[in-house]
Structures are given as structure tokens and as C-alpha cells.
Amino acid sequence: MKKLSILLIFWAFSACQSPQKQETDQPAAPKGKQVVYQVFTRLFGNTNTTNKPWGTMEENGVGKFNDFTDRALDEIKSMGVTHIWYTGVPHHDVIRDYTAYGISNDDPDVVKGRGGSPYAIKDYYNVDPDLAVDPAKRMEEFEALIYRTHQHGMKVIIDIVPNHVARNYQSISRPEGVADFGEKDDTSVEYARDNNFYYIPGEAFKVPESKNGYLPLGGEKHPLVDGKFDEYPAKWTGNGSRKAQPDFYDWYETVKVNYGVRPDGSYDFELLPEGFDKKDYREHFEFWKDKDVADSWEKFKDIALFWLDKGVDGFRYDMAEMVPVEFWSYMNSAIKMKNKEAFLLAEVYNPALYRDYIFKGKMDYLYDKVELYDTLKHIMQGHGSTDHLPAIYDGLADIEHHMLHFLENHDEQRIASAPFAGKAEKGKPAMVVSTCMSTSPTMLYFGQNVGERGDGDMGFGDESRTSIFDYCGVPAHQRWMNNGKFDGGQLSPSEKYLNDFYKTLLSFSAHSEALLGAYKEIHSYNRENTKGYTDKLFSFVRWKGDERLIVVSNFEEAEHAFQLKMDAETVAAWRLKDGTYPLVDQLSGKEDLRLVVKNGQGYIDLVLPGLESHILKVKK
Template structure:
């Protein structure tokens, strides 16, 4: 028989007589999230991470002068994350905020009035500096404080506000390298700084924190002609020189006293007991520990003699856990030995078993080592899913690439964090990526819904930020992490601190509502905890299914069927779904099929144990179909 199902008013996500429906309507997509603190609130089904580049997030200055100073271009503060701002972030279904760039890093801005030593622009990238050239791991960046003298107290207040708004706090730890002039102030009692006590006459010693080039002094890289580290502004230390004798190895492993301009010359590499020939100067972790729980890893490392850097980085991580930080994003984790991660992560989880541990790793053949032996919770799914979806969006691959990428990590899919933007990647709306924020819609639906793993968005992504500004050291298409800058589309949403989208265009408002809608489904729909199955083999389209991707997340009460269209032209088709996958095999009553993006009910043809759904999709359009059994 053919069923034309009557449209009904959807209710809040709940289990009612065996039926699951979503109350995430187009007009009020935040209904679910706004009730997150109530006794009737839905349970978070998977983490949604919001990456906020802290220095840029709250900046209201729209000048964007290339190579502009803090005074010229402005800077955001911890205080800009008001309760209003945080509640609006939470309304996206967000469970964790990654405050990027919190530890104190090298900058050209003068904070000597606060007892902070002046940094040398010749080993800084941009006027603001790279957040991954950490100068002091025991304090926060003075740029971010309304009163730099009270910068740690202001960050502690932000942690408290974030928790009160129902979210957890993630910050960066950069274990592989620090700023060339690492010089922490006010160290905790009994703690010494990285580099203190190093035998600088030796290239390598197990308990040196850095590697050295004995009898050689550091030489500033040979920059292209006319390069000026201050963009033409004056600075007392901008002279093409930097005093470092003996020279240290550069953060990316370059060993020459004069690194190349493309090396990470603003940083120095930390030594974890890896000899220059690559051999290890620490105990091996037995292979069987890949199957052991994290408490066994903690016990393994007790009473062992380990490189000094291991203990110093552990002390840094536990310092932030003690401050109330709920987890870390570990920069370039693959450049640090897996055994260290077993030690560090076990130490963190010993203090906070629920800590969120995310690692930046780009070597697929090492993924399982970092998860099983290194005890990471999550890794970037960059080389697989992100690269594949980007290629599909650009028309360089068909949608089978998505299944291929997913199949490569099917055994660890729950641990592979998905994203479409972050501070290292091009903005979707930038010309080199997709040229349009709308092109990110089908990618969002697929990336956010196809696994139990966390999904992450980058601030401004939800309003179509295009990263087109020429700000100085940073390159257009990526929102700068080196310069003082404003982020235009994001600023329109921020609306001078009202955080109400009051300056957004109609298209930008619509896009944000779409993100809010999809992310609430990802955050709260029970099918997020169901199993994944591609439906590519059973989808039939009018022309070419290479541009239409479909899958199902099965759930005993209400499955989700997702159909996303990446093609330039509209597409019609059908999909035959076994009732067993929908959780309705043998059930009595009618099968209700609703598109959660529009609240429209679809026609369905039920034949035996199969339900056939007809669909029509325009460019960049998706369907998120939910089912329920009416008793």
C-alpha cells in the first residue's frame, strides 16, 4: 500500500509510547538545548566541540589593518565570553568549548609593565604571535585579560562561567615544542622551568629538556627580501638577531643553527628521551598494554626512571586540571613518542577520569598506537573523512570516497573526531575551498551524524566566515592565528556583545539556524548511539548517485536515515530500506517518516519487509529522516 502520512506537530525529543520525535523546529532550533539544565532535558548523545580562537572571538574592532597592532586592530578578552555568549554557544548543542591560545605565548606586544620580559619579533610570527609558541605554561596570555595583572583569575572565572552554562573546558597543550625564549614566571613551588639544568655542551642527554647545537649560535632565518617581522612598525629588538647560544633544535626537528624560513623557527623542540638517531632512552611499553585499561598504564609507569621532560609536562597538565580545565587538545601529538602519551594520559585520567583528550595526528598507520597504547580518547579524522568530504565538495571525488574513508577506520570510528573547519584549515566559504558557505550544508549533515564520535565546529563557521582578510603574517582563506584581527561575519553575529545575530544578513541567519538545527540532532537524538550502515548500494537516483550520499543510524525506537546531495543540479530518487534497519520489523501499526529538517512527512511505499522512500533534493540539500512506531 502507499501511505501519505499526515503532518503532525513535533514534540520535544522524548520517548513517548515508543515514539521518538525531535522538537528542533526551524523557527526554534534551540528548544532542546535551552532546557539542558531541566530535569526533563534530553541526554547528550555525543560531544559537540566548539573551537573558539580566544584572542579573536570577542574582538569588536573592524579595522583589520594589515600588520596592525593590538591598539589598532583590537583583541578579544576572556570577559567577552559572557553568560549570553556562552548560552548561545550551548544552544548549538555544544558540550565542550576548546579555548584556543590560552597559555601565554610569545608576542610583539609590550607587557613589561606587568613584569613580563619583552619578546623578540625576529622569532615571532605575526604581531600577535603564534599560540603554539608557548612562553609560559603556568600562566595565561596577557592579551586575553582585561587586567593582565589578574589574567589567571580572569581565566578561572571563565572556567566557572563555562561550567555554569553546562559546558566543559578544553585548552591546548603543545608537547613537542615551546617558544625559543621560554621563560615562565611565578612557577609553582618545587617546579623548575623547561631547560633549567640542561647540559648545553651536549647535543643530547636523556634529562635535557632541549636538543642543542654545541659551539654554535642561533641565526635568524633568511627571510624573503623586504620581509619585516613588525610590518614596518618599530620595536627595540627587531634587528635580525636573536641571542641563543648554543643554538637549540627547531620545533619541527630542524637541527641547523640557522633554520629555514619554512621551519618552525619561532619554537624549539622538546626532548622526551629520543636520541638523535631515533632510538629510545626510556622503558618500552609492552605490546599487551594496548588491551589494558588506563589504570594499568598508570601502574606500569610508577617507580620507573624516566626522562625529565616527561615529569615536567605531566606537572603542566595536572596544573591545568587542578584549575578546573576538563581536557586538552594535544598539538602535533605524533611528534612525541607513544610511550609518553601512555604516561601522561594515565596521569591525567588518574586525577580526572572524565578528562577529554584529543590529539592532532595525521599518520593513519599510527592511529591505533595513539589510541590503544597512548590512551588518547579521540584523534582528528583529517586525512580520512575531512580530506574525502572536501574532495567531494570540490567535485574532485564522488561520494564513494566517504565510504572508503569511513571503512579505513571502521574499528576505531567512535574515536575519530570530525570537523569541516579548524584554525589550520581553509574556511568552507573561501574561494580555494568551496567558495560558498552553503556548499558546507550536506557536508555538515554527513560529518556530524555518521558516527558516535565528537563533531567540532570552528567559531564563525556557523555564519559563513570566509577568511578572506589580508591581516599580515596570516594567509587569506584561513582565519589568522598570528595577527590581531577582527572576524567580520562572526562580528556581525556578535553584534557589539549582544550575541543575538543582529547584524547578520538574512543568508547568514539562515545558515546559523541550519547549523543549530543539525547540531542539536547530532547532540541529542538517540540514534547517535546506534549503529552506522551505508545505504549507497540501495539508493537509486534520477541521474547519478555519485553525488548523493546516504546512510542510516539504526536505533530500536527511532532510526535516522540521512540523504545528502553534493551535486550542482537537483536530484530525485528512491531508497529501499529494510524494515529491520528501521527498528520496525515485526511491529504493528504504521511507520511514520519525518524529515527533521523541515518537519514534513514523506510518502512511503511499504512492500513486505521494505519501505521505499521517494525524495527530491536541490543543490546542497539534505534529508534527515526519523522513524517511529505508533502503537
């Protein structure tokens, strides 16, 4: 029998804090888990339902910072949300003409979509002009949104993308004395440590050859659409392509940032000494204080500190594993010295690198995609087995708190889309497992709570993922918005039911003490000892203090009737004597189930409907 292990509890504030606030040695413990609400800011408040492919802002509409009203923030908060990740805030390439505001036009030949990719950032010291009612006051409008978010008891996360910038990066808002990216580069060489970019000397950049009949702006005539973009010498492309003419499927709209990694892969900076994975951010900060680092390191550190001064509470780092871990140690330790509560979330997809980026790079959280998300997706699609889940947890047990869980984000297919599961309800059992299985934060993507399908070809990109490149409306989410009332007034009955499920689950997770406590799976025990318990069911227990939870989920549409068993070791750990214990389902509120303890073992007679779950709290 597997030996019980009590997990370490990792604490973090859930209340908002000014980045200027002095550190305290003993932060208050949170009541429950952190919940991140990811919202694509440009789409959130848009009520226009036209959805014309390649449609303009006037045709398809666009959301604004001001659409996050007090009422909207109240409703987001009611889902247990502790942090809002406002995706697409920094000023990135767009096709719309903003020259009246001193912003140069962007070339559609190197811009993806009409609204532009949020990961082709053009000016790190300002925000996307599309998001402001008055583009001249776009920063003031975002600062007001930060303030409103804090007033509603939530923290603010934005993107930083250190691996690459827009091919035409040009900051018109940078502070006095700050040099632009590439401004001081020696472009006669492929590499120099303090160059911000890598170059292809003697060759001019060429726009990639189109594939599958692609035409910028869908073929619409535009003065800058000529198949050319002036860049000499050509720079390496964001995904590392060293060709003057990158492939169409390369990240051709971006250029790779140089951190002192030579073209042969060797490092032009000092490595962290052995054992630094065990040292805290203060010691990392002290290590780098007297070190001479590459120019790009300083530039991005200054950018992060700039946004902290604006009141931003944390960052989501795009493709963090493409940037050396030593840089993250340097930047994240500087961030933590300014605000130790800062929420630092990174996109790292190589499991072999997880621990380095957490412990050496001082990341708070990484995506748990490659193992948990991918496995849950397979199960939701009807192919996978829940028997694989215990091994995933065990393999990450030492870092489980750092592995943020999600079922949707801007890069992934919508659960309700035909290529994924075709039905939003199939995400319910997976969301219960994803939310309740660990102490790590849970992330919800806007529209997921009402079964958004991501249908429609909006221009660049493909269906099944809500567009991040073009202007569009998000139909199910718009019904939830109900023209700014944010009361779900236009939702169908099934959408309302789904929304209530997400709201109940996430709100519970944000207040549950047990979900920050110990974990033990009882799935394997039931697979061996329970008739009718299949690999489409999954069960585990969580406990801390006086709160004891039994979680069981049914991933099939068919009903399952069985007797769930709790092994003697678990019963002993919970100090339960023989007898009958009432159970309260935290999802439905029902109190019609009982845990019977007999001869030191537990039994619950269950009839679990298809795609449903129980979170059963033992009532003593």
C-alpha cells in the first residue's frame, strides 16, 4: 500500500497590494486556491455580432478597457477569481491607421490578421490603442482599469514576451534615456553580446512565400501590401529561423531577441553557481547585482519594473523556455525585490526543464499542459484512460503547486469545438479534476464558462480557437454579457447551467482549506476492488484541518452506479471511527449521501450521472 505523503502548502496573498508596499515577513495565508481569469481584452466587451472575415473595427466591433465595468468585475469576482490576466495589452502591431497619434503604420505583409498578434509587441512602454476610447489617453484608461480591478479585490496580470518583438519594433513612449531595441546594435555582424537582435549580414529580409492561397487582409487592397518589407540586414525570426526569407509557418512577424547566447548555442554570460536552485530570490538578486549582463537583460528588467510601477501585479511570460534560465533568475529576482507577491507564470513545454525554470529561474507557475492537460483532453475526447492520471500527479508531486491547471486558453481549441470534444459539458468532469487535484492555481479562459465554441473563420488563424488576430464577437460570451448587464440574460438553459457549474466550482475552490492541503488518489484502490468502477471514473481525497473532501468524477455520458471505497489507510489518516457520516455535495448542495465506515474501511453508494461529479464534504 502506498505510503501517505502530506504535501507542503505554498502560501500567497490573494488580496491586492500596491507594488510600493513594504514587505512583511509573515504574509497572511489565503483561504483557498488562486483562480486566474484569462480574458482576451480586445474581444471581451465587444457586442457586435457581424463577424465578417477580415472585418474592420467598424464592421466587427472591438472591446475596450472601459467595458470592464464595476458590474463586469463583480461578476468575474463572483467566480472566485483572484487574478485577471488581461491578454493583449502591450502595444502590438495593428493594421488600423493611428498616425494621428504619432504611431507609425504597420505593414500587413508582416502582421498576422487585421487586429494583429498580441505577441508581436511594437512598443513595450504603452498599450494597444485599439483598447482605448481615446487612443491619446490609452495609458490613462488602462491605469484606471488596474485601479478598478484592485478595488474589486483582484490582481492584474499582463503579458511580457522576452523571446521576440515585432519585426518593426518602435517605441514612441519609452522613458527619456532609454534606447530602443536594436538602436545601438552593430548590424555588420551576426552576433555581438550587447546586440538586441541577431543579423544576417549582407542579406535583405524577404516576405515569406504564401501558402494555401493566403493573402494579407484577405486580398483587400492596401497601400503597404506589396509583398515587401524593408529590413536590411535581415534579422533572425522569432522562432529561431536564420533565413533572410523565413517560411510562412515561421513566426515571420517577429524577430528573435539576443540574450548573450552565441549562434553556436554557447553562453556569453555567467552561469548560476551549483546549488542556486535552493536559494531564494533575495540571494539571486544579490548574485546579479555586480554582474555585467547583456543589454537585452537590462531592457526587459526595466520594462517589467515599469509595469509594476503602473500597478500591474504579475506577468505571463510567452515561450519562456526559449530564453536562458539565468536571465529569468536575473529578472524575476528583481521583480520579487520590488513586489514579492508578484504572480509570475511561464509557458514552458519541456518537462525536463520544469524544475530549472521554477527553482533557478524563480518562476512561480508553469503551464501543466504536456502531461495533465493533454491527458485530460484525450479522456474528454473519449480515447484516454483515467488510469494515467495518478502517475502524472506522482511525477510532479514535488512541484505540483507550481503547475497551473487549465482546460482552455488562447492557444488551445475550445472544448465545445468539433475538433476537440464537440460538447462543452464534456469539460465538466475534467474541470473538477483539474481544479481540485492540486494546490496550484486554476485558470479559466473567458467564454469557457458558457461553452463558447470558437466557430467561424475570422481571417488569420483557424476555427475552433477564438481568434486572437482579428476583430470579432464571441457569441456565447456575448450572450453572457447581455449588452453590458453581465447577468447571463441571453444564455440558453444549458449555457446557464454550465455557467452556474463553473461559478460554483471555482468559487468553492477559492475558499476551500482542504484544496490547499493533502492529496491522495483512491482511484487505483477502487479500480482493483470496486465492481463497476471503470477507467472513465476518477476519485481522490483532499483534507486539511477539519475539512475532508471526497472527489469523484464521471467522464462518460452514461450513468455509473457503484460503491466507492475508501481504503483503511485513508480512513485512519482522517481519524474516522466506525459509523455513518453525512456528506454534503459542494457542487449541488445536496445532503442525501452517506459515508459508512465499517471495520476501518469506508463505503459510499453512488449513482453518478453522465459527465457529473461530486465534491463530498464529510459532515461531522
